[in-house]
Amino acid sequence: MDRIEDIANFLLRNEIKLATAESCTAGLIVSELARVPGSGAAIDCGLAVYSPQAKNRFLNVAYELIDEHGLTSEAVADAMVLGAIENNDANAAIANTGIAGPAAGPNGLEPGTVxxxxxVRRGDRIHRFTETRYFEGERNEVRHGAAHYGLQRLVFYFDEVFSGHNPTAA
Known part of the structure:
Protein backbone atom coordinates (compact mmCIF):
# COMPACT_ATOMS: atom_id res chain seq x y z
CA MET A 1 0.00 0.00 0.00
CA ASP A 2 1.81 3.08 -1.17
CA ARG A 3 -0.71 5.69 -2.27
CA ILE A 4 -1.43 8.27 0.40
CA GLU A 5 -5.16 7.99 -0.31
CA ASP A 6 -5.07 4.23 0.32
CA ILE A 7 -3.08 4.70 3.52
CA ALA A 8 -5.49 7.38 4.77
CA ASN A 9 -8.44 5.11 4.05
CA PHE A 10 -6.70 2.25 5.89
CA LEU A 11 -6.23 4.49 8.93
CA LEU A 12 -9.88 5.57 8.82
CA ARG A 13 -11.24 2.01 8.33
CA ASN A 14 -9.20 0.75 11.28
CA GLU A 15 -10.05 3.72 13.50
CA ILE A 16 -6.40 4.62 13.85
CA LYS A 17 -5.68 7.97 15.50
CA LEU A 18 -2.12 8.99 14.59
CA ALA A 19 0.41 11.15 16.38
CA THR A 20 3.72 11.99 14.74
CA ALA A 21 7.02 13.21 16.15
CA GLU A 22 8.93 14.44 13.13
CA SER A 23 12.44 15.78 13.07
CA CYS A 24 13.79 15.01 9.61
CA THR A 25 10.41 15.34 7.87
CA ALA A 26 9.33 18.44 9.87
CA GLY A 27 5.60 17.70 9.74
CA LEU A 28 5.50 16.31 6.21
CA ILE A 29 3.86 13.03 7.31
CA VAL A 30 0.84 14.86 8.71
CA SER A 31 0.85 17.29 5.79
CA GLU A 32 0.77 14.46 3.25
CA LEU A 33 -2.11 12.77 5.07
CA ALA A 34 -4.02 16.04 5.33
CA ARG A 35 -4.14 16.26 1.53
CA VAL A 36 -6.78 13.52 1.61
CA PRO A 37 -10.31 14.78 2.31
CA GLY A 38 -11.66 13.33 5.57
CA SER A 39 -8.25 12.21 6.79
CA GLY A 40 -8.38 14.62 9.73
CA ALA A 41 -10.38 11.99 11.60
CA ALA A 42 -7.23 9.84 11.60
CA ILE A 43 -4.85 12.56 12.83
CA ASP A 44 -4.43 13.47 16.49
CA CYS A 45 -1.33 15.64 16.17
CA GLY A 46 1.90 16.21 14.33
CA LEU A 47 4.88 17.53 16.23
CA ALA A 48 7.90 18.96 14.42
CA VAL A 49 10.68 18.51 16.98
CA TYR A 50 14.09 19.42 15.58
CA SER A 51 16.11 20.42 18.61
CA PRO A 52 17.16 18.22 21.54
CA GLN A 53 15.30 20.68 23.76
CA ALA A 54 12.04 20.16 21.84
CA LYS A 55 12.49 16.39 21.89
CA ASN A 56 12.96 16.57 25.66
CA ARG A 57 10.19 19.11 26.34
CA PHE A 58 7.42 17.60 24.20
CA LEU A 59 8.38 13.91 24.12
CA ASN A 60 10.39 13.33 27.30
CA VAL A 61 13.46 12.19 25.37
CA ALA A 62 16.30 12.18 27.90
CA TYR A 63 19.35 14.30 27.12
CA GLU A 64 21.53 11.42 28.34
CA LEU A 65 20.00 9.16 25.66
CA ILE A 66 20.73 11.77 22.98
CA ASP A 67 24.31 12.19 24.26
CA GLU A 68 24.89 8.44 24.35
CA HIS A 69 23.36 7.49 20.97
CA GLY A 70 23.29 10.75 18.97
CA LEU A 71 20.29 12.60 17.55
CA THR A 72 20.16 10.36 14.50
CA SER A 73 19.75 6.97 16.13
CA GLU A 74 17.13 4.29 16.52
CA ALA A 75 17.28 4.78 20.29
CA VAL A 76 16.24 8.43 19.97
CA ALA A 77 13.56 7.63 17.36
CA ASP A 78 12.19 4.96 19.71
CA ALA A 79 12.05 7.40 22.64
CA MET A 80 10.35 9.95 20.39
CA VAL A 81 7.65 7.53 19.25
CA LEU A 82 6.99 6.44 22.82
CA GLY A 83 6.59 10.07 23.88
CA ALA A 84 4.27 10.71 20.93
CA ILE A 85 1.90 7.85 21.69
CA GLU A 86 1.94 8.28 25.46
CA ASN A 87 1.53 12.08 25.54
CA ASN A 88 -1.32 12.33 23.03
CA ASP A 89 -4.74 10.87 22.23
CA ALA A 90 -3.39 8.36 19.73
CA ASN A 91 -3.34 4.62 19.24
CA ALA A 92 -0.51 4.76 16.69
CA ALA A 93 2.54 6.94 16.24
CA ILE A 94 5.41 7.52 13.84
CA ALA A 95 8.70 9.25 14.67
CA ASN A 96 11.82 10.02 12.69
CA THR A 97 15.17 11.70 13.05
CA GLY A 98 17.81 11.91 10.37
CA ILE A 99 20.15 13.74 8.03
CA ALA A 100 18.23 15.14 5.07
CA GLY A 101 21.29 16.95 3.74
CA PRO A 102 22.95 18.49 1.95
CA ALA A 103 25.89 18.04 4.35
CA ALA A 104 26.88 14.93 6.27
CA GLY A 105 25.83 14.67 9.88
CA PRO A 106 27.78 14.05 13.07
CA ASN A 107 30.08 11.04 13.03
CA GLY A 108 30.07 11.11 9.24
CA LEU A 109 26.45 10.01 8.83
CA GLU A 110 25.57 10.27 5.16
CA PRO A 111 22.81 12.59 4.00
CA GLY A 112 19.75 10.43 3.45
CA THR A 113 20.20 8.44 6.68
CA VAL A 114 16.91 8.38 8.59
CA VAL A 120 0.88 0.68 17.83
CA ARG A 121 -1.34 0.41 20.88
CA ARG A 122 -3.27 -2.83 21.30
CA GLY A 123 -5.20 -2.99 24.53
CA ASP A 124 -2.89 -1.80 27.27
CA ARG A 125 0.30 -2.81 25.44
CA ILE A 126 2.34 -0.58 23.14
CA HIS A 127 4.27 -2.39 20.41
CA ARG A 128 7.27 -0.44 19.12
CA PHE A 129 9.48 -0.96 16.09
CA THR A 130 12.56 0.81 14.72
CA GLU A 131 14.47 0.88 11.44
CA THR A 132 17.30 2.83 9.90
CA ARG A 133 16.93 3.53 6.21
CA TYR A 134 18.86 5.37 3.53
CA PHE A 135 16.92 7.54 1.06
CA GLU A 136 18.46 8.75 -2.21
CA GLY A 137 18.18 12.28 -3.51
CA GLU A 138 18.33 15.91 -2.54
CA ARG A 139 17.13 17.19 0.82
CA ASN A 140 13.42 17.38 0.01
CA GLU A 141 13.46 14.06 -1.84
CA VAL A 142 14.88 12.46 1.32
CA ARG A 143 12.17 14.10 3.45
CA HIS A 144 9.43 13.01 1.03
CA GLY A 145 10.76 9.45 0.83
CA ALA A 146 11.01 9.17 4.61
CA ALA A 147 7.48 10.53 5.13
CA HIS A 148 5.92 8.10 2.66
CA TYR A 149 7.97 5.17 3.92
CA GLY A 150 6.92 5.96 7.50
CA LEU A 151 3.25 5.81 6.53
CA GLN A 152 3.65 2.64 4.47
CA ARG A 153 5.41 0.83 7.29
CA LEU A 154 2.77 1.94 9.80
CA VAL A 155 0.27 -0.11 7.81
CA PHE A 156 2.68 -3.07 7.85
CA TYR A 157 3.33 -2.86 11.60
CA PHE A 158 -0.35 -2.34 12.42
CA ASP A 159 -1.14 -5.53 10.48
CA GLU A 160 1.68 -7.36 12.28
CA VAL A 161 0.34 -6.39 15.71
CA PHE A 162 -3.28 -7.21 14.94
CA SER A 163 -2.71 -10.34 12.82
CA GLY A 164 -1.87 -12.49 15.82
CA HIS A 165 1.82 -12.70 15.01
CA ASN A 166 4.23 -12.13 17.86
CA PRO A 167 6.14 -9.18 16.45
CA THR A 168 9.48 -8.22 17.82
CA ALA A 169 8.94 -5.01 19.72
CA ALA A 170 11.57 -2.44 20.56
Missing part, protein backbone atom coordinates in the same frame (compact mmCIF):
# COMPACT_ATOMS: atom_id res chain seq x y z
CA UNK A 115 16.00 6.51 11.77
CA UNK A 116 12.29 5.78 12.05
CA UNK A 117 10.11 4.35 14.79
CA UNK A 118 6.50 3.21 14.98
CA UNK A 119 4.21 2.49 17.90
Missing amino acids: CLAWA
